[in-house]
Amino acid sequence: MIFRPLKYEKYADKICQKLTEFQNGFRAEYDLDNYANWFYNQSSETLRLYSDDKEIYFKYIPVGTFSQKTNTWMWAWANEHSVEPRKFKTLKVKEFGEKKKYENLTNAHFDGDKYTGWELTSIAFDIIGGIGTYRVISDHLEKYFLLTEQISKEEVEKIESELIDCGIHGKLRKAFICQHLNNKIKTGFEEAFETFRGMELGEEDDFQAWCSECEKERLKTDGWNDESMEFANIKLVCENCYFEIKEFNINE
Ligand SMILES: [Zn+2]
Numbered sequence: 001m002i003f004r005p006l007k008y009e010k011y012a013d014k015i016c017q018k019l020t021e022f023q024n025g026f027r028a029e030y031d032l033d034n035y036a037n038w039f040y041n042q043s044s045e046t047l048r049l050y051s052d053d054k055e056i057y058f059k060y061i062p063v064g065t066f067s068q069k070t071n072t073w074m075w076a077w078a079n080e081h082s083v084e085p086r087k088f089k090t091l092k093v094k095e096f097g098e099k100k101k102y103e104n105l106t107n108a109h110f111d112g113d114k115y116t117g118w119e120l121t122s123i124a125f126d127i128i129g130g131i132g133t134y135r136v137i138s139d140h141l142e143k144y145f146l147l148t149e150q151i152s153k154e155e156v157e158k159i160e161s162e163l164i165d166c167g168i169h170g171k172l173r174k175a176f177i178c179q180h181l182n183n184k185i186k187t188g189f190e191e192a193f194e195t196f197r198g199m200e201l202g203e204e205d206d207f208q209a210w211c212s213e214c215e216k217e218r219l220k221t222d223g224w225n226d227e228s229m230e231f232a233n234i235k236l237v238c239e240n241c242y243f244e245i246k247e248f249n250i251n252e
């Protein structure tokens with residue numbers, strides 16, 4: 001038995017209807033029904049649809065997954081197996097759910113049926129936005145996407161060429177940290193700018209952080225110079241490593 005309070009049910013039905021109408025236009029505009037195959041890449045958060053004679057690429061935000069075996073939904077933000085940086089954008093849905101007291105939007109996973117995936121994807125689309133939505137199914141697992149933009153093959157290749165393979169998390173965006181930062185001993189955590197998981201970066205921006213000792217050195221010389229850079233001895237990590245270290249350092 002799936003519990004859907006009336007207030008939520010009304011809301012969800014309205015939003016679902018809205019997406020259905022929108023999605024018809026979207027599928028027609030990009031001719032989405034005429035691609036035979038799909039492939040998605042979690043590192044670059046890109047979806048490729050292709051047939052023998054054509055292909056199209058989209059950037060995506062993962063919404064969540066529905067298992068046809070266990071009949072359960074899981075929000076992307078709660079999925080520890082997914083490495084997509086932008087999965088945390090779905091926390092915006094959770095925030096909305098907390099305000100409205102809609103449990104389906106706040107619980108990490110729960111029982112559902114064959115409509116659950118589209119229902120929650122409609123709501124995510126309404127709250128987060130995008131150009132359309134898409135679903136793929138493999139091994140009884142339905143995976144739902146918000147498509148945010150169409151991109152070219154060259155752009156996908158560029159994104160992928162700029163990723164780092166960290167050995168633990170797979171291929172992700174690069175981050176720069178001083179040699180002292182780690183996730184075993186707290187060292188303080190100073191950043192070039194305020195960051196959060198899944199954030200989008202401008203062309204010129206990189207995740208950059210250093211410890212309190214490095215900050216002292218940096219302030220001595222009114223900003224980075226050869227000496228303080230040598231002290232920091234900046235190294236490259238993946239963005240997941242970066243945020244694990246950040247959370248370890250700033251949390252109690
Ligand atoms: Zn340091």
Ligand SMILES: [Zn+2]
Binds near residue numbers: 166168170238242
């Ligand atoms: Zn890593």
